[in-house]
Amino acid sequence: MSNTRIAGKAGILGGLGICIAVGVHILPDYLIAQLALVCIYALAGLGMVVVVGLSGQISLGHAAFLALGAYAAAILQALDVPFLVALPLAGAVAGVIGGLVGVLFARLSGPYFAMATIAFASLVKEAIVRWEQLTNGNLGIYLQDLSIFSVSIADDRRFFYLALAVLVLAMTVVAGLWSSPAGRAIGAVRDDEVAAKSAGIEPKYYRSAAFGISAALVGLAGALYAHKILYISPEAFGFGASLELLVIAAVGGLAAISGAIWGAFFVIVLPQAIAALGGYLPFLLEERASVQGFAYGAALVAVMLREPQGLHGLLIGVGRRLSGVLAARKAIG
Amino acid sequence: MNLLSDFLQQVTNGVAVGGIYALVGLGFVLIYKATHVVNFAHGEFMMVGAFLFYSFHDAWGMSYGVGAALAIALVGIVGGGMGRILSRSISDRQALAGVLVTVGIGMMANNGVRLVPGWGNDTRAVSTPFADQIVTAGTVVLSGDRLAIVVSCIVLIAALQFFLMRTRRGLAIRAMSHDRMTALQMGVPIPVTTSMIWAASTGLAAFAGILLAPAIFVHADMGYIAFHAFPAAVLGGFVSIPGTIVGGIAVGVAEELAGFYLPEGVKNVVPHAILLMALLLRPRGFFESPKIRDA
Numbered sequence: 001m002s003n004t005r006i007a008g009k010a011g012i013l014g015g016l017g018i019c020i021a022v023g024v025h026i027l028p029d030y031l032i033a034q035l036a037l038v039c040i041y042a043l044a045g046l047g048m049v050v051v052v053g054l055s056g057q058i059s060l061g062h063a064a065f066l067a068l069g070a071y072a073a074a075i076l077q078a079l080d081v082p083f084l085v086a087l088p089l090a091g092a093v094a095g096v097i098g099g100l101v102g103v104l105f106a107r108l109s110g111p112y113f114a115m116a117t118i119a120f121a122s123l124v125k126e127a128i129v130r131w132e133q134l135t136n137g138n139l140g141i142y143l144q145d146l147s148i149f150s151v152s153i154a155d156d157r158r159f160f161y162l163a164l165a166v167l168v169l170a171m172t173v174v175a176g177l178w179s180s181p182a183g184r185a186i187g188a189v190r191d192d193e194v195a196a197k198s199a200g201i202e203p204k205y206y207r208s209a210a211f212g213i214s215a216a217l218v219g220l221a222g223a224l225y226a227h228k229i230l231y232i233s234p235e236a237f238g239f240g241a242s243l244e245l246l247v248i249a250a251v252g253g254l255a256a257i258s259g260a261i262w263g264a265f266f267v268i269v270l271p272q273a274i275a276a277l278g279g280y281l282p283f284l285l286e287e288r289a290s291v292q293g294f295a296y297g298a299a300l301v302a303v304m305l306r307e308p309q310g311l312h313g314l315l316i317g318v319g320r321r322l323s324g325v326l327a328a329r330k331a332i333g
Numbered sequence: 334m335n336l337l338s339d340f341l342q343q344v345t346n347g348v349a350v351g352g353i354y355a356l357v358g359l360g361f362v363l364i365y366k367a368t369h370v371v372n373f374a375h376g377e378f379m380m381v382g383a384f385l386f387y388s389f390h391d392a393w394g395m396s397y398g399v400g401a402a403l404a405i406a407l408v409g410i411v412g413g414g415m416g417r418i419l420s421r422s423i424s425d426r427q428a429l430a431g432v433l434v435t436v437g438i439g440m441m442a443n444n445g446v447r448l449v450p451g452w453g454n455d456t457r458a459v460s461t462p463f464a465d466q467i468v469t470a471g472t473v474v475l476s477g478d479r480l481a482i483v484v485s486c487i488v489l490i491a492a493l494q495f496f497l498m499r500t501r502r503g504l505a506i507r508a509m510s511h512d513r514m515t516a517l518q519m520g521v522p523i524p525v526t527t528s529m530i531w532a533a534s535t536g537l538a539a540f541a542g543i544l545l546a547p548a549i550f551v552h553a554d555m556g557y558i559a560f561h562a563f564p565a566a567v568l569g570g571f572v573s574i575p576g577t578i579v580g581g582i583a584v585g586v587a588e589e590l591a592g593f594y595l596p597e598g599v600k601n602v603v604p605h606a607i608l609l610m611a612l613l614l615r616p617r618g619f620f621e622s623p624k625i626r627d628a
Contacts, residue, residue: 058432060373108612110428111371115563116612119605122560126602239557243440250433290447290454297440304430304437305422 020164024157032156034272038264039163040224043170045248045260047217050174052246053254054183055210056190058114061121062218063241065094067128067234069219070226074141075134083148083227087166090223091216098215102208121242128234140233143226153227163224170217174257177213186210218245240293247296251303253312262311270295341473343589349479350548351565351585352486354604356541357558358565358577359493360534365566366510367530368420370431374439375538376559381442382408382539383551384449387457397461401543409536416531417524439556446553456552459543478547485544489537490578497574506530561588564608583607 024032044066051059072093076086105116128135135141145154146162153159177183188196189203196203226232244267252263271292278285307313357379364372372378382404390400415438423431447454461478468475475483497503505526508516517523542555549555564584569576584604592600 052429056429058429060436104613111365111432112567112612114371114373114432115560115567116609118560118563119608122605123602123609126598130598243436246433246436287448290444293444294441294448297437297442297444300437300440301434304434308430 024160029156032160034268036156036160036163036228038261038268039160039167040221040228041248041267042261042264043163043167043224044218044221044245045252045263046167046170046174046257047214047221048245048249049252049254049257049260050177050217051211051214052249053256053259054178054190055186055207055214057207057211058110058246059117059211059214060114060239060242060246061117061119061124062214062245063237063239064121064124065098065215065218066222066225066241066245067124067232067237068094068097068215069222070232070237071128071135071141071222072219073223073226074143074232077143077227078141083146083153087220087223091220094219094222095212095216098219099208099212101215102211103204105211106204106207118239118242121237121239125234125237128237135234138234140231140235143230143232145230146227159228163228166220166224170220171257174213174217178257182206182209244296247300249310251296251299251310253310255309256312259310259312262315266299266311267296270299338471338473339593340590341471343593344586345473345475346479347586347589348582349475349482349585350588351582352483353541353545353581354562354565354584355578355581356486356489356537356544357562358569358581359490359574360537360541361559361562361566362569362574362577363506363530363534363537364416367506368416368509368527369428370419370423370435372531372534373432373435374442375534376556377439377442377446378408378412378535378538378556379542379545379559380551380553380556381446381542382535383459383542383546383555384446384452384457385539386543386546387459387551388451391457391459392451401540404543405536405539408539409532412535412538413528413532415535417528419531420524420527443553443556452553454553456550458550459546461547482544485540489540490574493537494574502526502529561604564604564611567608567611 027035044062047065048059048062051057051062069090072090073086076089077083081089101120105113105120108116129137131137145152146159147153148162151158153162185196185201186206186209188199188201189206193203248263248267249259250263251266252261253259271288274288274291274295275285278288303310307317309316357375360375360378361372364370364375385404385407386400389395389403390397395403419431419434423434446452461481467477468480497507505516505521506529508519508521509523509526509530513523538559542551545555545558549558561584562581565577565581568580568583569578584607587607588600588603591603
C-alpha cells in the first residue's frame with residue numbers, strides 16, 4: 001500500500017475512534033446497548049463470513065456454536081472462573097468442537113454439508129435440553145452481572161467497550177488470516193477444489209481449519225451474548241438463530257470482513273425500522289417477529305439475486321460510481 | 334405376544350410416516366436430479382399446501398378431493414414459477430447463491446404464513462373423511478388416516494415412476510439430470526422442463542403436507558419435518574427413487590421405534606443421527622451407481 005493510502009486508512013480509523021468516543025458519551029443508554037449488540041452480532045457475522053464467504057461452506061447450523069459458547073460462558077461463571085479466562089476458554093471450546101466437526105464433514109460437498117450442519121445443530125440443541133445436570137435443560141441458566149477484576153461491567157457503556165474491543169481484536173486476527181497464505185489457500189479451496197489440490201493444498205485440512213475458526217468466533221459471540229442478556233435457554237439457539245447468522249453474513253457481504261458489520265447493522269436496525277413503521281401500520285407491530293423474519297428472507301433473496309456481494313458490494317458500487325462521477329467532472333473541467 | 338404386537342404396531346406406524354418422508358424426499362430428489370439445486374424451502378411448500386387445504390376444506394367447506402387438488406395445483410403453479418425465476422437468475426456455478434435463495438424463500442414463506450389473517454400463529458386441525466375408520470390386521474391397528482397415507486404414497490410413487498420412465502417429459506427430465514448440455518443440444522426444452530420439475534416437486538410437497546395434516550396438525554413450523562426427510566433422500570443418494578423410498582421408510586420406522594423404546598427426546602434426533610451416519614459413511618449415498626465426478 002502506498003503511503004497516502006495508509007495515511008488515508010489511518011485517518012478513517014482515527015476519525016471512527018473519535019466518533020465512537022464522543023458518541024458513547026452523548027448517546028442514550030438504550031442506543032449504546034444496541035451498539036453493543038451490533039458488536040456481538042458483527043463478531044458472529046465475522047465467523048459466518050469466514051466459513052461461508054472465505055471457505056465457501058454453507059452452514060445452517062452455526063447456532064450450535066453460539067449455544068456452546070454461551071453455555072460454556074455461563075457454566076464457567078458459575079464455577080467462578082474469572083471472565084478473562086472464561087471468555088477465551090468458551091471460544092476455544094466452540095472452536096475445538098467446530099474443528100472436529102469440520103474434519104468430520106470436510107468430505108461433504110455443498111448441499112450435503114449444509115444438511116449435515118442442520119443435523120449437527122439439532123443434536124447439540126437436543127443434548128443441551130436433555131443434559132439437565134449441566135445445563136438446566138429447558139429452564140435455562142441465569143448469569144450474574146459481569147465483572148472483571150472486581151470492576152463491574154454491568155454498565156451499558158462499559159459493556160460496549162468490552163464488546164467493541166473483542167470485535168476489533170477478532171477483526172484484526174481475521175484480516176491477518178484473510179491476506180495470509182493460509183487464508184488464500186482457504187479461498188483457493190472454495191474457488192476450485194481440484195485446482196487447489198493440484199497446487200498442493202489439501203482441501204480437508206483448510207476447510208476444517210476455517211470451520212473451526214468460524215466456530216470459535218461465533219462461540220465468542222455467544223459467550224458475550226450470554227453475559228449481556230444474562231439469561232440463556234435452548235430456545236434461543238434453534239434453526240432460526242442459524243438462519244439469522246447466515247443472513248448477517250449473506251446480506252452484509254460475504255466477500256469482505258466489513259460485510260459482517262453491515263450485516264450486523266442490518267439485523268439490528270431492521271426491527272427498529274419495523275417498529276417505527278408500526279406507528280403508521282399498527283398491524284406490523286402486532287406481528288413484529290414474523291415481519292422481521294419475512295424481511296430477512298426477502299433481503300436474502302434480493303441480495304442473492306441482485307447483488308451477491310451484499311450491502312458491502314452495494315456500498316463499493318456506490319463508491320465507485322461516485323468516484324467515477326467525480327473523475328468525469330474533473331476531466332470535463 | 335404383547336412385545337411382538339407392540340413392535341409390529343410401531344413398525345406399521347413407522348411405515349406410514351416413512352411413506353410421507355419418502356414422498357417429501359422424492360420432491361427433493363426430483364429437483365436435485367435435474368437442476369442440482371437443493372430446495373431448502375421444500376418443507377415450507379409442504380406447510381403452505383397444508384394451510385391452503387385447511388382454508389379450502391375446513392374453513393370454506395370444499396370437499397376433501399377438490400380442496401386438496403386446488404391446494405396442490407396452487408402450490409405447484411407457484412413452485413413452478415419460482416423454479417423458473419431461480420434457474421434464470423442463478424447460473425450453475427453459483428450453487429451458493431442458489432441455496433441461499435431457497436433458504437430465503439423458505440424464511441419468507443414461514444413468516445409470511447404467520448401474517449395471513451385466518452392462518453397466523455395458531456395450530457389448526459383438519460378433518461378428513463378417513464378419520465373415524467380403523468383397519469386391523471391381527472393385533473396391529475392402522476387408523477384410516479395412516480392407511481390413506483400408505484395407499485396414496487404407493488399410488489403416487491407408482492405414478493411418478495411411470496411418468497419418469499414411460500413419458501417423453503419424464504425422459505426429458507432424466508436426460509437433464511444426466512447431462513444438461515447434451516440434453517439441451519438434443520432439443521430438450523430446459524426452461525419448461527425445469528418449471529415442470531419444480532411444479533411437480535412442490536406439488537408433491539403440498540400433497541405430503543395435506544396427508545400429514547391430520548397427524549401433526551397444520552402450523553407454521555410443520556415444514557421442519559422436511560428436514561426429517563433429508564436422510565431419506567440422502568440414503569437414496571439423492572438420485573434414486575427406490576433408494577429414497579427405502580430411506581424414508583427406514584427413517585420412519587426408526588423414529589417410531591425410538592419414540593417407543595428409547596428415552597424421551599431421542600425420537601427427535603433419530604432422523605438427524607441417521608443423516609449424519611449416512612453422510613459420513615457413504616457421502617454419496619447407498620444406492621447411487623458409481624460415476625465420474627465432474628471436476
